[in-house]
Each structure stands twice: as C-alpha cells, then as structure tokens.
Amino acid sequence: MSSFDDIFTAATKEREEQRESFIKESKENREKCYALAEEKVSDVAGDGKQFQAYLDTQVRFPMHTPNNVLLVMAQKPDATQIGDVNFWKLKHVFVKNEEKDSPILILEPGEKYTREDNTIGTYYNAKKNYDVSQTTAKYRNNSTRTYDLDHLISAIAKQTPVPIEPVDELPNSNGALFDPESNTIKLRKGLENGTAIFQILTIEMSHAMLAQGKHDYDRNENSLTAFSSSYMLCKKYGVDTKAYNFEKMQEPFPDMESSDVKQELYVIKKIANDLSQRLDRDLKHDKKPVEKSDGER
Known part of the structure; x- marks a missing residue:
C-alpha cells in the first residue's frame, strides 16, 4: 500500500471517529437536557421562590419555550441574552476560550419521524448556547x-x-x-x-x-x-x-x-x-x- 493510501485511510478513519464522537456527545447532551429540565420543573412546582425565578427568566426570554427556560435556569440563572457561536460572530463578538466548555444547552426541534402507531414525532437536538457574559462583548444592555x-x-x-x-x-x-x-x-x-x-x-x-x-x-x-x-x-x-x-x-x-x-x-x-x-x-x-x-x- 502506498503512503497516499495510508493518508486517505487515516483520514476516513478520523472522519468516522469524529462522526461517532459527535453522535455520542449529542445523545449525552440531549439526555442531560431531559434530566436537567425534569429536575428544575420539580423545583419550580414545589417552591414559590423557584417559581417566581422561573417567571422572571421567562420574561427575559419571551421567545423561548418553558422547557428551554427551565434549562437556562438550571445552567445559568443569571443569563440575559443567549446565542450560539454563529449568533455571536454575526455581532462581531466571540465566545471566550475559557467559556467554550460551559455552554448553555437548550433543545431545538430537528427532523420529523413516524412512530409505530403512524403518528408523527419530532427529534430534538441539544444546541450549545452562550450568554453574553461568556463572550467578548464589552457592552451589555442590562x-x-x-x-x-x-x-x-x-x-x-x-x-x-x-x-x-x-x-x-x-x-x-x-x-x-x-x-x-x-x-x-x-x-x-x-x-x-x-x-x-x-x-x-x-x-x-x-x-x-x-x-x-x-x-x-x-x-x-x-x-x-x-x-x-x-x-x-x-x-x-x-x-x-x-x-x-x-x-x-x-x-x-x-x-x-x-x-x-x-x-x-x-x-x-x-x-x-x-x-x-x-x-x-x-x-x-x-x-x-x-x-x-x-x-x-
């Protein structure tokens, strides 16, 4: 086998490993979101102060679903504006290097699928977001x-x-x-x-x-x-x-x-x-x- 064959074989193997790693991470993040939302909704249901904190967070994020608001509360309760890496790039700011491993995970609808009873379901993907405080933005509208x-x-x-x-x-x-x-x-x-x-x-x-x-x-x-x-x-x-x-x-x-x-x-x-x-x-x-x-x- 030539050295060029080795290069292409190694590249194919690396892409497959990256794909498998991405699938594994996505599944883990999705399961983490489900667990966090369940934990936080239990807190909100059983405590008036937590319920009020939820309402405050929902006011700050009116376009987000209650489930995602619960996720924001569970991960960064003081968040005021969130977006993914591309969202912040469009605003000419970047996620700080030390914050990249601390994303705020939320769930977004993905592809549709058909259940065994022929009803239509939706796959949900865990998306990494970051609060403005985790970026290089110098001005924050508080x-x-x-x-x-x-x-x-x-x-x-x-x-x-x-x-x-x-x-x-x-x-x-x-x-x-x-x-x-x-x-x-x-x-x-x-x-x-x-x-x-x-x-x-x-x-x-x-x-x-x-x-x-x-x-x-x-x-x-x-x-x-x-x-x-x-x-x-x-x-x-x-x-x-x-x-x-x-x-x-x-x-x-x-x-x-x-x-x-x-x-x-x-x-x-x-x-x-x-x-x-x-x-x-x-x-x-x-x-x-x-x-x-x-x-x-």
Whole structure:
C-alpha cells in the first residue's frame, strides 16, 4: 500500500471517529437536557421562590419555550441574552476560550419521524448556547424599559380583550372583576393608584382570555395562571411587583406530573404574551420610555 493510501485511510478513519464522537456527545447532551429540565420543573412546582425565578427568566426570554427556560435556569440563572457561536460572530463578538466548555444547552426541534402507531414525532437536538457574559462583548444592555403608567392604562383601555365597564361597587371591595356572564370586566369607579389599576386589570384580562367566552368559567381553577401572567406583564413593563408574593407558596403545583406543570407554564406564557402583543400595538407609539437599570428593579 502506498503512503497516499495510508493518508486517505487515516483520514476516513478520523472522519468516522469524529462522526461517532459527535453522535455520542449529542445523545449525552440531549439526555442531560431531559434530566436537567425534569429536575428544575420539580423545583419550580414545589417552591414559590423557584417559581417566581422561573417567571422572571421567562420574561427575559419571551421567545423561548418553558422547557428551554427551565434549562437556562438550571445552567445559568443569571443569563440575559443567549446565542450560539454563529449568533455571536454575526455581532462581531466571540465566545471566550475559557467559556467554550460551559455552554448553555437548550433543545431545538430537528427532523420529523413516524412512530409505530403512524403518528408523527419530532427529534430534538441539544444546541450549545452562550450568554453574553461568556463572550467578548464589552457592552451589555442590562436596562429595563419602563413606561409611563398613564400610557399603560390607556393601552389597556384601547386593547382590552373584553369591554371594561365602570361600576360603583364590587363584591368584597374588589377593584376589578371579570364577569363571565356578560363577558366584561367590571372596574370600580374612583381608583387613583395607577400601579394597582394596572395590576388588577391585567389579572382580570388574563381571566377573560382564559375564559374564552365560557359562561361557566371557574376563576378559582385559573387564579394562579392569571396572577402569574399579570406578574410577567408587570415585570416586562417595569410596573412595581411588590404586591405579588410567591415566596409564601410552598407548592405552586402540588401533586402534578412534570408534563402537566410544563403545560401550565406554557399557558401562563401564552396568556402573558398574547396580552403583551395587544398592549404593544398601542405602546409602540410611546416615544418617551424610561430606562431603568437591573439594580433598580
């Protein structure tokens, strides 16, 4: 055999070894993601403080699925912006050498496949991402955009999913209450605290979205979802959140399977995102946002 044959044989062997190594690493990373997500969703389901931390992380990553938000929490809870190596290269920054072995793994859908029962499934691939703090980026945007409360409440009035009806009184001195029978939100007249108005209306708007016009809607079954969606909206728009106390919730999702908890997290995200999209239709015209640093949250 010539020396050239040896070169090509060695190259073929090396490519095959690299391929096998890649497949092995991919499988290990995928299994690691499944294990991390299961561990973290258990933490979130059983501890109010962890649940609040999840909501905060979901607000920072609105485009990511709850499962991937759980993965970010498990690996780098202080992450603010993530992307793969190519994402950062396009921004003319690079992942630091000392950080390359500490990626944030998330799951992304890959190829479709057919199960034995002829249903279609999806393969998921573990993708390596890195937070901006793991790159050479010199500037990090750690500010939070906040809005004037008058603009926020004006946006609610214009973009509410159901009509808001001012009334003189409400049961138990409530400030606002969604009424499934009339499919309206009753708002008590005379309220002057803009922060409280935003909070109570976003809770009731969440109930209205969850009810979907059903007259027999049970708000008690969806109280945590509406409360959490409202909290996420407050965090996004820089509205005070001291009224939202999650730490006293010892078990936000007691006796629930992890898949059911993830479904609840998905619904919370969806309601918050749907309402946010409505408000943004009006707020995009707001030309005077106030910048608020992370330390002031």
